[in-house]
Every structure is written in structure tokens, then in C-alpha cells.
Amino acid sequence: MIDVRRLTKRYGDRTAVDGLTFTVQPGQVTGFLGPNGAGKSTTMRMIIGLDRPTSGSVTVNGKRYDRHRAPLTEIGSLLEARSVHPGRSAFAHLTALAHTHGIPRRRVDEVIELAGLTSVAHKRAGAFSLGMGQRLGIAAALLGDPQIVMLDEPVNGLDPEGVLWVRTLLSGLAAEGRTVMLSSHLMSETALIADHLVVIGRGRLLADTTVDAFVQEAGGRGVRVATTEPERLRALLSGPGVAITSTTAEHLVVDGMDSRRIGALAAQHGVPLYELTPQTVSLEEAFMELTRDAVEYQSTTAATLRAA
Template identity: 75%
Template sequence: MIEVKQVSKRYGEKTVVDQLTFTAQPGQVTGFLGPNGAGKSTTMRMIVGLDTPTSGEVLVNGRRYAEHAAPLQEIGVLLDAKAVHPGRTAGNHLLALARTHGIPRRRVDEVIELAGLTKVAGKRVGNFSLGMGQRLGIAAALLGDPGVVMLDEPVNGLDPEGVLWVRHLLARLAAEGRTVVLSSHLMSETSLIADHLVVIGRGKLLADTSVESLVAQAAGGGVTVGTTATTLLGGLLAGPGVTITRVAEEELLVAGLEPRQIGVVAAEHGIPLFELTPRTVSLEEAFMDLTRESVEYVSHLELAR
């Protein structure tokens, strides 16, 4: 478990993280999202002791990272896949990490195989592609068989097979009861992987909720109904707690009723329907709507909209 408790981080007069509180629970993948400059990287660095909070507290499995005798066996982290000496081979890099914690050589071989690096284990990391470097970083994160795994942009540079591998890997780790934190700018991929979301903007918590709840809130609810009898159907559906909006000549937006209820009423009165769709938005649209006021870097095209 990762517990971030009222954490703030200031550099001089600039507040990068502002009274941030959230918990990443075991048994689920927590998506950690935010626009560039939101404070995600700083928060992750504070979790593993690379930065010190100005105030507040960060705990990994009930302790500060520095208090763990064998931190690699508590939390595995991928923050920068390029943070490897380019002259080392993949195997030697992992072996050096393993020896700091008394991890046996067989575990090095296991994570190399798990990450699909067996054929290149003897090659120098400086010659690795971006995708191969990502796989090595994930292998390093899993080396200590930790109960907590935190990965920053793990699918960056991976081909479709690699993206699918990461997706299944994280789902499996969560199913095993581990705490998994995924930071990514790829909303479509996050929506397929994450069970829970923590969204921050300008260092502050914007949302701590499920993917489904965030998307539903952004969509605003309602059912799009397509029919040639909008007036008749609207009158039949009207009632307490029901809001009906005529969107177009042959389209209604009905809030307060489920699609099944609308369909039954239409069928009972012989009213043809050519659309009956719950109103939805993508995670990307929900994220953009939520973080609209927290974006630090806006292009001229976006300003012109």
C-alpha cells in the first residue's frame, strides 16, 4: 500500500505538490494522472525518497521508504528507463541490483525471461531501443518480487505486443494482491488497465475515484433516443425525476430513465426507435474536462478553440 498524507513540496516560492492525500490500495491498478507540470513525477520521487516532502508524510507498506531494510522487496519502481549505465549489459545491470539486496541469480534470470529479454541479456544497454529499455526497467522493478509496483509511462516505446504484455502483467500483479500504480498520458490504455484513478492538477487532488465514476460524471448521464415521434414519446416518458430535452428533430436526450424502461414504453405504444444509447464519453474527454483549468502548457491551437 502507498499512503500519501497531506504532502506538500515547495521549491523556493513555487509549490509543486499542494496538500496531496490519496491511498493506492492492494489488489488494484491505480492510474495516477495529470497534465504536464501537475506534480506527478515529484510525488513519485517523494514516494521512493528521491525528494523529501516539505510537509506531510509518504508511507510504503506502513513505513517511509528509507526505513525499509530491503526497499526493492517492498516497492519496485520504473521512473526513468534511461537511468542505466549504457556500458553494462542487461544481465549485469540486474545482477548488480540483485546483489545489493541478497537476491539470488535465479531471480535475475526469471525477470529477464518475464520481460522477454533473454536473447539480449548479454548486450550493452546503450544499444537498446526505447522499447527494450522499457522492458529492462520493468524487469528491474519486479526484481525484488515486491508487494508494491509503481511504473511511470511503462508502455512508452513498446510495440503492440509489448503494450498488451504490460496490460496483462499489471492485471496479473493486481490479481495477486499487489498494489500497482501506473502513471501515463495514454488515456485509452489507462482506461483498459486501471481500476481506480487519482488525478492531480497544479499539485492538488482533482479526483480520487473509479474510471467508471469519472467517465459517468463527465458524461452527465442520460440516454440518446432516436425516433420519428419525439413529441409523442416525450409525453409518455415525462414524469417525476425525468428530464427530457429535444436535441434535434428526431432526437431526444432523456435523463432519469434507463434504456430498457424507454424501450418498453416505446414498444407498448408502437413507437419506432432507431437509436437508444446511454450517453458516454471517453476517459480522455473526461480527463480533459476535469483538468482544463490545471493545464500549464497550452498550444496556440488550443487557445484558438
């Protein structure tokens, strides 16, 4: 488990992380999201002791990262896949990490095979493609067989087979009861992997909730209904807590009643329906809506679209 409490990091007069509090629980994949400049990388660096907090605390399995005798066996992380000496082979890099943590040689062979690096294990890492570098970074994160895995943009540069491999891997680790924290800008992929979301903007917590609740809160509510008798249906559905709006002459959007209940009432009273569709938004749309005021680096096009 990763436990973050009132975590703050300042660089001079700039606050990169501002009083963050959240917990990454075992047994699920937690998506750690935010726009560029939100403080995600700084937070992850503080989790593994690469940056020291200005105030607040963060613990890994109940201790500060630097208090663990063999940190790689507690938390495996991938923050920068290219942080490997280019002259070393994948095998030599992983072996060096294993020696410093008392990890047996056989585990090096296991993660090389797991990451699909067997055929290039003795080639220099400096000659690796971006995707192969990512695989090596993930192999290093898994080397200590840790209970916590924290990955930043793990599918960057991977081909479709590699993306599926990462998705299956992370879901499997969570199913084993491990703690998985994933940071990514690929919302479609996050939606397929994550169970829970922690969203930050300008260093502050914006959301700490399930994926389903996050999307629903952003506007995934209401049911779109099409009928040749809209006024009759409106009269049937009207009541306390139900809001009905018209989009076209034959289309209604009903908020406050689910599609099952709408369909049952229409059938009971003989009102024909030819569309009954729950309204949803994508994770990307929900994320953009929540973070639109927390974007540090905003393109002219995005700003113009919102103004329109």
C-alpha cells in the same frame, strides 16, 4: 499499499505538490493522471525517497521508503528507464541490484525471461532501443518480487506486442492482490488497464474515484433516442427527475431514465424506436474536461478551441 497524507513539496516560492492525500490500494490498478507540470513525477519521487517532502508524509506498506531494509522487495518502481549505466549489460545491471538487496541470482534470470530480454541479456544497455530500455526498467521494478509496483509511462516506446504484455502483466499483478500504480499520458491505454484513478492538477488532488464514476461524472449520462413520434414519447417519459432535450426533429436526449426503462415504456405504448443509445464520453474527454483549468503548458490551438 501506498498511503499519501497532506503531502507538500515546495521549491523556493513554487509549490509542486500541494497537500495531496490519497491511498493506492492493493488488488487493483490505480491510474495516476495529470497534465504536464501537475506534480506526478515529484509525488512518485517522494514515494520512493528521491525527494524529501516539505511537509506531510508518504508510507509504503506502513513505513517510509528509507526505513525498509530491502526496499526493492517492498516496492518496485520505474521512473526513468534510461537510468542504467550504458556500458553495463542488462544481466550485469540486474545482478548488481540483486546483490544489494539479497535477491538470489535465479530471480535475475526469471525477470530477464519475463521481460523478453533473454536474447539481449548480455548486450550493453546503451545500445538498447527505447522499447528494450523500457523492458529492462520493468524487469528491474519486478526484481524483488514486490507487493507494490509503481511505473511511470511503462508503454513508452513499446510495440503493440509490448503494450499488450504490459497490460496483461499489470492486470495479473493486481489480480494477485498486489498494489499497482501507473502513470501515463495514454488515456486509451489507461482506460483498458486501470480500475481506479487519482487525478491531480497544479499539485492538488482533482479526483480520487473509479474509472466508471469518473467518466460518468464528466458527462457520460443520458440516453439518445430516435423515434418517428418524438412528442408522444416525450409525454410518456416526462416526470420528476427526468430531463428531455431535442437534438433534431426525431431525436431526443433523455437524462434521468436508463435505456432499459425507456425501451420498455416505448414498447408498452407502441412507440417505434430506431435508436436507443446511452451517451458516453471517453476517459480522454473526461480528463480534458476536468483538467482544462489546471494545464500549466497550454498550446495556442487548445486554448483557441476552448474559446470557440
